Amino acid sequence: xxxxKKKCELLPDDLxxxxxxxLLYTQHSLTQTIVPSVSNILRYGNGERGFVGSTQQVSxxxxxxxxxxxxxxxxxxxxxxxxxxxxxxxxxxxGIQRRxxxxxxxxxxxxxxxxxxxxxxxxxxxxxxxxxxxxDSWMDGVKAQYKTSFISATILGGTIxxxxxxxxxxxxxxxxxxGNIEMNLIKGFMIGISFVDASGFIPQFVGxxxxxxxxxxxxxxxxxxxxxxxIGYAHKWTNVLTDTSSHNGDGVYAxxxxxxxxxxxTMDYKDYxxxxxxxxDRGASERSTRMLPFQNAPIVQKEFNYTLLxxxxxxxxxxxxxxxxxxxxxxxxxxxxxxxxxxxxxxxHYYDYNEKTFLFTERKRNSSFLPTPEKRLxxxxxxxxxxxxxxxxxxxxxxxxxxxxxxxxxDFTGAQFSHTQQATIIPLQLQYxxxxxxxxxxxxxxxxAYDSYNTSNEHYYTQxxxxxxxxxxxxxxxxxxxxxxxxxxxxxxxxxxxxxVGYTFGQSHTTTISYGKERGGQICSNGVCQxxxxxxxxxxxxxxxx
Numbered sequence: 001x002x003x004x005k006k007k008c009e010l011l012p013d014d015l016x017x018x019x020x021x022x023l024l025y026t027q028h029s030l031t032q033t034i035v036p037s038v039s040n041i042l043r044y045g046n047g048e049r050g051f052v053g054s055t056q057q058v059s060x061x062x063x064x065x066x067x068x069x070x071x072x073x074x075x076x077x078x079x080x081x082x083x084x085x086x087x088x089x090x091x092x093x094x095g096i097q098r099r100x101x102x103x104x105x106x107x108x109x110x111x112x113x114x115x116x117x118x119x120x121x122x123x124x125x126x127x128x129x130x131x132x133x134x135x136d137s138w139m140d141g142v143k144a145q146y147k148t149s150f151i152s153a154t155i156l157g158g159t160i161x162x163x164x165x166x167x168x169x170x171x172x173x174x175x176x177x178x179g180n181i182e183m184n185l186i187k188g189f190m191i192g193i194s195f196v197d198a199s200g201f202i203p204q205f206v207g208x209x210x211x212x213x214x215x216x217x218x219x220x221x222x223x224x225x226x227x228x229x230x231i232g233y234a235h236k237w238t239n240v241l242t243d244t245s246s247h248n249g250d251g252v253y254a255x256x257x258x259x260x261x262x263x264x265x266t267m268d269y270k271d272y273x274x275x276x277x278x279x280x281d282r283g284a285s286e287r288s289t290r291m292l293p294f295q296n297a298p299i300v301q302k303e304f305n306y307t308l309l310x311x312x313x314x315x316x317x318x319x320x321x322x323x324x325x326x327x328x329x330x331x332x333x334x335x336x337x338x339x340x341x342x343x344x345x346x347x348x349h350y351y352d353y354n355e356k357t358f359l360f361t362e363r364k365r366n367s368s369f370l371p372t373p374e375k376r377l378x379x380x381x382x383x384x385x386x387x388x389x390x391x392x393x394x395x396x397x398x399x400x401x402x403x404x405x406x407x408x409x410x411d412f413t414g415a416q417f418s419h420t421q422q423a424t425i426i427p428l429q430l431q432y433x434x435x436x437x438x439x440x441x442x443x444x445x446x447x448x449a450y451d452s453y454n455t456s457n458e459h460y461y462t463q464x465x466x467x468x469x470x471x472x473x474x475x476x477x478x479x480x481x482x483x484x485x486x487x488x489x490x491x492x493x494x495x496x497x498x499x500x501v502g503y504t505f506g507q508s509h510t511t512t513i514s515y516g517k518e519r520g521g522q523i524c525s526n527g528v529c530q531x532x533x534x535x536x537x538x539x540x541x542x543x544x545x546x
Contacts, residue, residue: 019235020263035070040544041485045088048535058535060088064131066098076102078113090134091163091529098138109141117156118178121193123234123251124217124297127160133523133530137162137294140177152182162293173201174294184267190221194234202288209242217294229256235275236290247289248321253298255541260333268324270300270345271369275319278351278360279411282320291318300325300525302341302384306400306427307464308445313406313421314380316527320347323371323380335391341384346377360411375415380406394439398429422450441468447488460486476502482519491519491534 042063048055065081080098084090100113116127116138129136141158160174175198182192191205194217202209219232231254239246252271274291281287299316300323323345331339348368351360365372373379386400401424408419429443446464454460461482470476478500487494498516505511520534 023201033072035072037068037070038065038544038546040065040542040546042542043088043540044160045434045535045537045539047535047539049533049535058537060084060086062087063425064074067123073106074103076104077216078102078268087134089532094179098308105509107147109145109147110270114138114139115143115156115223116141117143117154119154119178119196120192120217120219120232120299121253122254122296123219123232124194124196124215125178125180125294127294128526130528131246131524133525133528135528137296139294141176145477149413150184152271153180155179160294164293171203172293174292175199176294188223192219192221192232193217194219196294198292198294199290200292202286204286205530206478207242212241212287213237213292225535226259227257230254234295236291236295240288242288242513247275247493249276249289249291249446251297253300262330265326265328267326268300270298270323270324272318272319273348278362279353280360296526300532301343301345302327302382303525306425306445307442308425308447308462309384309402310523311521312524312529313423314345314382315522315529317346317347318527321345322348336389337387339384339386339388342382344371344372344373344379344381346374346379348377350376353412375407375418376411378407379410380404392433394431394433396429396431398427398431401425402427418452420452424448437472439470441466441470443467454486454488456488457486459482462486474504476500480516489519493517493519493534496534509542509544510546514539 019159024304041062042065044048044060048060049058053213058148061083062085063083066078067081068076068078078098078100079096082093082095082097084093086092097113097484100111100115102111103110105545116129117125119125121136125481127139129138137160139156139160140160141156143154145154145157146152152518154340155178157177158173158175160176162172162174164171165378174195177198178194178196180194181193182190184190194215196213196217198213198215198396200212200213202211214340215234215235215236217232217234218228220226221230225307226324228263231252232395233250233252235248235250236246237246250273252269255266256268259517272291274295275287277287295318295320295497301312301316302316302325306308313498325341325343328343332338350363352363352504353360371377371379373381382402382404384402386398390396403424404422406421410417410419411414425447427445431441432437433439443466445464448459449462450459452458462482464480464482466478466480468476468478477496480496480500482496484494496519498514498518501516502510502512515538516536518535520532522529524530524533
C-alpha cells in the first residue's frame, strides 16, 4: 500500500481566530478559569515483518496528543496533534488531525469542527474511529443538538475524507447533510427518525464514480419492567450519477432482552440487504452501491477478549447477510456465573452458474429473512460457553469452550472446492492474589482447528500461554508464548514468544516495552477486519493522562 505523506498547517487561520476570540472573551469576563485536560499516547516500534518467507525491516513512530480547554461555563476548545511518521498501519500524517469548538448551554449544544455521531444503532449513520485498524469515519463540519426529557433533535452537515487501510482502492470523499429526532412518547417508549443525504466521490481501479445517496431510517426502543427492546429499519437509495443507474437496499436490526433475578437473556436479529449481488460482482470492494463507510450497523456476533477467539473466522457482510444471536447469563451463586452465546448467519439467496453463458441466475429463498446452515449460502455459526467463579475478593477462575464453523461456498465449482474452516477453542484463566500488592494471572487457550484449504495439514493444534505478574500499583511483567502444529502458517514459523514490562509513575503515566516474536493474524472490531502481519522486534509506548 502506498502511504502518501499528508501535512497540514500547524494551526489553521480560522481556528486561531476562534481561539483568540474566546481567550479574549474569557479574560474580559475576569471570573472565568480555563480548565485544561491533556492525554498523550507515544508509540514506537522497530523490527521485521514477514509473510510467506519474505521479511522486511519496519519502523514506526506515532504520537497522539488530545488537548481540551474548558472555558466555564459553556465553551470547550479541543484539538489533536498527531504525528504518524511513519505509522504502524495507515497513512503518514503530521499536524492537527482534529479540532473543534463546542458551546453548551442548558439543553442546547453546538459544535464546529470534527466530531463522531451515531443515529439509533448505526443503520443509517455511525461515525467512529479505530486506530488499531486505521479506520476513521469522523466528520468535519457542524453539529447542533437539543435535548430534553421528551425530545432529542440533532442536525449535522460536513464532509468525510475516508481512507480504508484494508482496501487500498477506498479513498473516498463524502458531503453529508443529516438529521435525527427522538421522542419519548410515553414513559419507557421512544421512537426515532433519521435522514441522511450524501454526495460521494468514489475512486475505482480505473476511473472514478460520483454518487448521490439518501438513507431514511425509523426505529423504536422500549423498556417496561424487566423487558427491553429495539427495532430499526433503514432504506438506502443510491443514484450512481456516472452510470446514470440507481440501486435500492435496506437493513433491519432488532433486539429483545429480559432480566430476572440472577439471570438474563438477549436476542439480536439482523437482516442486511444493502447491496445483494451475484458472485461475479459481490467481491468488488470498490463498488459504489455497497453499504457506505459512514454506516455501521450491529454485527450480531460476539466480540471476545480471548486472543484465539478474536481471530475471527467470519467477517460480517453488511451488504448481504441475515442472522441472529442469543446470549444469556445465570448466577449459580453470588460468586459463580455462567454465560452462554450462540449465533448463526448466512447469505440470502442461491445462485446457479451457467457454464455456457458465463452468467449467474438468482434463485430467491422464500425464507430469506432467516439464516440457514446450508453450505450454498456460506453459513457461519458459533457456540460459546463460559463459567467464572470468584473464590476470594480479587481471585477468580474462568473456563470456556467455543465451537465455530465458517464456509465460503464456491458458486463457480460447487461444494467440492468450497472453503470450510472449523475450530474448537478452550480458554482457561486463573487470577490469584498472592498478597495485597502482588497478583498473578495465568491464561491458556487451546485451539483444535480444521481448514480445507490447508494442503499441508488440514487438522492442526494451537496453544497460547499468557502469564502476567503485577505489583500494585505500578509494575507489571508479562510473557506470551504461542505454538502451532500448522506447518503452513503465513509467517513460516510455529513458535512465537513475547516479553513485556509495564511501569506506572506519577499516577498519570504508564510506559510499556516489549520484545519478541508476534504471530499476527486477522483482527476484527465492529465488523471491520484486517490481517496484521507477523512482527519481530521491540515495541515501546507511553500513555499520559493529565
